[in-house]
Amino acid sequence: MRKIFGIGETIYDILFRNDKPVAAVPGGSVFNGLISLGRTGLDCTFITEIGSDKVGQTILDFMHENGINTDYVSCYQGKKTAISLAFLDENNDARYSFYKDYPNNRLDFEMPLIQENDIVAFGAYFALNPVLQDKVKPFLNYAKKQGAILYYDLNFRDNHRHEVESLRDTFLENYAIADVVRGSHEDFINLYGHDDCRKIYEETSKFCPRLICTRGKDGVLVIDHGKEYSFDAHPIVPVSTIGAGDNFNAGMIYGFIKENVSRETLDSLTENVWNRLIGYGVEFGTEACMSTSNYVSKDFAERYKIVR
Numbered sequence: 001m002r003k004i005f006g007i008g009e010t011i012y013d014i015l016f017r018n019d020k021p022v023a024a025v026p027g028g029s030v031f032n033g034l035i036s037l038g039r040t041g042l043d044c045t046f047i048t049e050i051g052s053d054k055v056g057q058t059i060l061d062f063m064h065e066n067g068i069n070t071d072y073v074s075c076y077q078g079k080k081t082a083i084s085l086a087f088l089d090e091n092n093d094a095r096y097s098f099y100k101d102y103p104n105n106r107l108d109f110e111m112p113l114i115q116e117n118d119i120v121a122f123g124a125y126f127a128l129n130p131v132l133q134d135k136v137k138p139f140l141n142y143a144k145k146q147g148a149i150l151y152y153d154l155n156f157r158d159n160h161r162h163e164v165e166s167l168r169d170t171f172l173e174n175y176a177i178a179d180v181v182r183g184s185h186e187d188f189i190n191l192y193g194h195d196d197c198r199k200i201y202e203e204t205s206k207f208c209p210r211l212i213c214t215r216g217k218d219g220v221l222v223i224d225h226g227k228e229y230s231f232d233a234h235p236i237v238p239v240s241t242i243g244a245g246d247n248f249n250a251g252m253i254y255g256f257i258k259e260n261v262s263r264e265t266l267d268s269l270t271e272n273v274w275n276r277l278i279g280y281g282v283e284f285g286t287e288a289c290m291s292t293s294n295y296v297s298k299d300f301a302e303r304y305k306i307v308r
Contacts, residue, residue, distance in 0.1 A: 001306075002257055004037055005114060005148070006030040006121040007047040007139060010073075011082040012055045015094070015240065015292050019087070023292035026059045027084070029124040029155045032243045032294040033250035036284060038067035039301030040254060045069040047139070049107055051081040072109045079103055092238045092289075096159070107135040116147030117262045119253050123153030125160055127174055128167050140177050147263055149256065152178035152208075153249050154187040161190050175207035179266060182212040182252070184245055197221050198228070210266075212278075214248055214285075220278050229271050231278045238289035247296060251284030252277055254304065 008030030015023040026035075031046065038044045046068050050056035052075050059081065063070050080101040086094040114120070120143045127136055144150060152174050160167075171191070175181055181204070185195035192200055197213035201223045204211065213221040215233075222229045238244070255261070255277040261269065269277075287296045 001043055003043045003045065003115070003118045004034065004121065004253060004257075005045045005047065005112060005118060005143065006034045007136060008122060008124060008126045009082065010046075010048040010050050010059055011084050011098070012059065013084050013086050013242065013294065015242070016085060016087045022088075025292070025294055026062045027242070027294045029126070029153060029246055030121050032246035032288075033121060033253070034068055035063070035066045035295040036247050036250040036288070036301065037254060038063075039296065039298055040304045041067070041306045042254070042257065043069075045072060045112055047072040047107075047109055047112075049074040049076065049102070051075070051079040051101060052077045053080050055081040055083070072112055074107050074109060076103050076106075086242060088240060092240050094240070094242050096157070107132055109135075111139065111142055114143050114146040114148050118143075118146070118148045119256055120148045120150045121153070121249060121253060122150070122174075123249075124155040125157070127152070128156075128160075128163075128170050130170075133170065137173070140174075144177055149180070149261075149263060149266065150178045151249065151253060152181045153245065154181065154183035154191065155245060156183075156187045156190050158186075158190050164191060172207055175204050178208050179263075180210045180212065180252075181208045182214065182245075182249060185213065185215045185218075188213070197223065212252070214245060214281075220282065222274050222278065224269060224274065225267070227271075229274050229278075231275065231282070233282060234286045236286055236289060240292045241289055242292075243288035243294035244285045246294065247288035248281040248285035250296070251281035254284065254306075255280035257306070 009028040013027035082100040085097040188195040220231045
């Protein structure tokens with residue numbers, strides 16, 4: 001079976017509503033999607049970093065329980081695992097405060113065995129952080145050389161907005177190595193000052209020919225080699241939107257495997273295939289919004305189970 005590899009941040013999310021804590025769960029942009037994929041029975045490996053504390057051990061145990069290979073997790077002795085405080089507003093959208101304790105030398109790992117048509121998920125600030133570029137970039141280049149499909153989630157929050165210009169070259173490098181780029185309308189506003197996906201595609205298509213724009217209740221726009229496809233979202237009242245985009249990504253990656261999308265077929269995806277792929281993304285993302293968990297429920301995942 002094809003394997004899924006993720007590289008990204010691991011963090012412990014404490015959720016607040018009306019300034020009172022209501023839930024505490026392991027999280028992280030790529031992490032959330034991998035947990036959902038692991039629950040469906042897919043072979044997932046995560047490259048990340050934690051501290052050697054109780055929170056770090058709790059997260060490791062959680063990954064094991066959900067079928068995630070942790071052989072490439074860097075555990076920092078004497079350091080604490082990153083924590084985020086997520087304050088939910090009246091629309092159940094979150095604003096964050098982060099608390100991190102990293103050593104100077106980070107993310108020391110051997111390259112895992114990646115094969116053709118495996119899938120690599122990366123994104124968020126982790127894929128832009130200048131401190132990590134000497135570790136992240138060689139991994140992505142290696143994965144590309146091995147023939148993996150690279151899925152890039154922008155996930156660019158407004159607290160890094162002041163860094164846009166200094167990070168511009170890294171963004172473009174990530175676009176260029178990716179096979180699929182996904183961004184939300186919030187990401188695009190933070191990056192470009194607007195969320196006109198067609199204009200953004202005109203700027204970025206020379207780097208990556210496939211752009212997925214998720215627009216909340218307004219649905220999803222896909223632009224693939226200049227062809228545009230629009231898809232509806234499910235009308236829901238969310239409990240929390242924290243894992244919505246992460247699990248949309250999980251659904252897309254699930255669809256790549258379920259629909260046998262390979263490097264050979266990636267350039268010839270029809271509207272019908274995109275419809276099925278986006279359908280998985282919307283289903284996974286919607287499910288994640290129905291609880292304060294950051295991932296799809298085990299009952300949901302059981303319905304999508306893939307036997308290795």
